[in-house]
Amino acid sequence: METRELRYFVAVAEELHFGRAAERLGIAQPPLSRAIQQLERRLGAALLDRTSRTVTLTEAGSVLLAEGRAALDAVEAAERRTRRAALASAGRPGLVLVTKASASRELLAELLDAYAAEPGAVPVDVILCGPAEQERFLREGRADVALLHRPFDSTAGFHTEELGTEGQVVVLPAGHPLTVRTHVHMADITGLPGLPLPRWPCADGTYQPGPGPQVRDHAQLLQLVALGRACAVSPESCRAQLHSDLAAVPVLDAPKVTTVIAWPPHSRSRAVADLVRTATRLR
């Protein structure tokens, strides 16, 4: 199977419309139809049910959509990492670390300082991204290492080392009655009148239907809390970033959050290995 065929199929499977898919791919519709037919012949499997009016995925088709996306990611990552390796050996070596914009600020600073002090350290570029985007950066070869937070981020497909575990706190507007408590439980804060828990985007950028405001990042969330429109359950370490108009109370039975450093398997880079070693030593 050629990546071109996979790209074509993924486009059609996502659009469920040959015309739009062809447009997206920048080719005409007939060659696209032919390419898909040929792919189906070679696989010996129907991928799409076409009724000349609608296109739907077959069982095999949805498998190929999921697997094909992963395979295309892997090819793209191979390409990007090769380019980066070439740049690196041409004199501009450097690591790219990606982490959520909101989390582990202290840990990250500590890590970067400690690594920079190592012999043979290379410059580290830091990318700050929205929640759940780190995985994509790492998978697509845009970054060399990531700081992830279990259980929020999935670590499937990566090598990881645990860096630390922390409890969670509920962030409330200053002056809220609950802020006098030394601790609360989840039951105390679900369904607080006027302070719903927010909804985060799924991996595809859409939101589950339901109550609660939609938020894109942590800053936005804290804004909402300060405005008295939501409350938030966050890792303890976010306390360092809270203004005086916000208060935090430990939630005893919230799941513990584990910060891990993650990197792609097949990484043969000494710099990544050094950074990981530094990170585990800090722990």
Next chain:
Amino acid sequence: METRELRYFVAVAEELHFGRAAERLGIAQPPLSRAIQQLERRLGAALLDRTSRTVTLTEAGSVLLAEGRAALDAVEAAERRTRRAALASAGRPGLVLVTKASASRELLAELLDAYAAEPGAVPVDVILCGPAEQERFLREGRADVALLHRPFDSTAGFHTEELGTEGQVVVLPAGHPLTVRTHVHMADITGLPGLPLPRWPCADGTYQPGPGPQVRDHAQLLQLVALGRACAVSPESCRAQLHSDLAAVPVLDAPKVTTVIAWPPHSRSRAVADLVRTATRLR
């Protein structure tokens, strides 16, 4: 990047010889040279240093070799899983489970029985393979789930659930002086006169240089132990498979072995999910 180009590059990178690589690929040498040049131009990176006498990998080249193999595996897996999905929906659904030939026999029997009793269970084919081959089967889409044994097998790139942990024993010829002991330590058994620990093949099928006999699987190993040519450190559960000419003694400070059930991310199969759920319940 097309998979054809990747396959070509991987062949050359593995052979480090254009002529042999071309032969392996079933094409002539000139088109291969051209394809690699074109790939290098498009990536903007030298992948190979050619001195008209020898071919060596550049830094970027070895990155692309590692990443490219992974990407090709992913493409191949996508293809195979799609074919399997098509077969499954055409009336022959079934799971393929792969595990080491030597390990977890009881656990496996228990799991298969329990799963077969579930409503909606599908037939499970079991593949028994040599050590460290399970990962390949899973990655290449030849199997849907695997039983792996940490720390021997790497679980990188898969979703996993732990099924159980056990200690290790040293397997000795019956009558060996140490067999009267109730337990031993690693120090007691390294360098036993005439009973070296064996060497296992690496992922690429070659053996590290060093002392100790080369073994390919567990049966072969036990044979060697029975012949008084080696001793072996194995998970406790192997005791059930020992003949009377072999004896086992617990090794207190050997690393604990964890059996895990692993499956590829992107698996959308209900059967896999059911099997995993059954497995975790047994635990």
Next chain:
DNA sequence: GGCAGCGATACCATCCGGGTATCGATCCGG
């Protein structure tokens, strides 16, 4: 210094991927 081995280049044939025009089926509005 001549020869053997190896990768690169030159040049040619072929096939495949892409484009345009058009068909056939289905849905929908009148």
Next chain:
DNA sequence: CCGGATCGATACCCGGATGGTATCGCTGCC
């Protein structure tokens, strides 16, 4: 119930990419 609109499939043609053969140029070695 008919006609137009929409959409995927088919027919046919073209150009470029891919593969083959012949040969060159370099390098190491007897």
